[in-house]
Amino acid sequence: MAVKVSIDTVSILRSALQKGLGAKYKRLAAALDKAIEEGALAAGSKLPPHRLLADQLGVTIGTISRAYAELERLGQVVARVGDGTYVRQDGLQRQRDAGFRNVGDEMPQMFDMSRNTHIPGQETRFIAQSLRALAEDAHALQQISRYGPEAGLARYREAGAHWLTQEGLVADPAQVLCVNGAQHGLHVALLALLKAGDTLATEQLTYPGLISTARMLGIKLVGLPMDEQGLLPQALDEACQQHRISALYCTPTLQNPTATVQPVARREALVEVCRRHNLLILEDETHAVLMDRRPAPLAHFAPERTLLISGLSKALAAGLRVGFVHAPQPLVGRLAAALRATCWMATPLPLELAAGWIASGLAERLRQQQMAEIARRKGRVAGLLEGLDWRSPDGCPHFWIKVAEPWRASEIEEQLRRQHYWVATAEAFAVGQAAVPQFIRASVCNTSVDDQRLLEGFALLAAALKQEGGVADW
Structure with missing residues (x-):
């Protein structure tokens, strides 16, 4: 009919x-x-x-x-x-512009598998030890209680350079700026180098923090198609011919949310497009620090135009809010001015703790422990996802799971929510007008130490994704 x-x-x-x-x-x-x-x-x-x-x-x-x-x-x-x-039925509509829930918005009965966050370990014990030692260091206490250089004290910048140095990149402390976490670093970079009305290209699915800060600054976003190797260089080239694009924001290693890792050839091709169209590159390394033996960053292939943004929140402690930006030398002054405009200088106390941890090797020890715990948790739940189409490289704290037709990720999300589990859908990361692919992002990073609830949540998710009778039959 x-x-x-x-x-x-x-x-x-x-x-x-x-x-x-x-x-x-x-x-x-x-x-x-x-x-x-x-x-x-x-x-x-x-x-x-x-x-x-x-x-x-x-x-x-x-x-x-x-x-x-x-x-x-x-x-x-x-x-x-x-x-x-x-x-859509009531309750399934997406809350637009809401972004991710803040930690304070969580309900006690809910188990959160939607957020990638630091898994608690021994860091609180080391914070206590470091604070006791700092209390006995009068000179250090005097320094952190005063105004300091916008980019940070020399030893903080040296620690940042050590943290950022990796295969293919030896970071220069003179090019490092200390910030209050990677999100603050991203905001400072956009504030310093772009203006309201400028257009920033990014992956079609991208970090929600970029979406919110770009909106607040009046910066337009253009979402670009991706494949299993990440952002498509040809798509960036075509977008540059259609729009006046000023910069590219990109996550080449452990892309959030798709978990792609760009091979070297893809990185070289992207850099070639950026050079041809004179684009700045904002490279986000927030999750990349959880991956050993990762490919060289874009900053290695295009050091003259790439800002590398990183932080300690995923590997050491989310609440420390310590991050670093490594920038081409000609841009350091502009970034320092923007940093001064937002907070005058990054907060010295957490930087003092972080610099000590990095210099002593404790930061690397904690990073290794974080990666080991992620691997342990993934090993426990991966078997539950057998038969499903998913991606999660080593070090990635979440699974990126395809939802089979004819069902939609929002329906899976709603069903899990009714069973007191949160997961994320691709919609939360979407930029542009293209249809949103149907995927679920499920993280193993809940701060609870209860493996049983994690196993139960992934079992319920797997059952929902494998069902054949439809959402109404769950």
């Missing part, structure tokens, strides 16, 4: 086409989005087939397809292969 197009719906959409501004598909998507929010299109109702609605409105089928894809990206509808497009 043919699906009839509501006369009211057609009227609303015709009005949007006649009076609205911008691309047709965006006008249609905005009108349908508003109708869903206001209840004119009820939860669970089926949207008209693409061809039927296109005929009614006098537009192409492609326009309708793009409008529906935009609604799916916004989390308002669910497309089922061979069945049509439906308004």
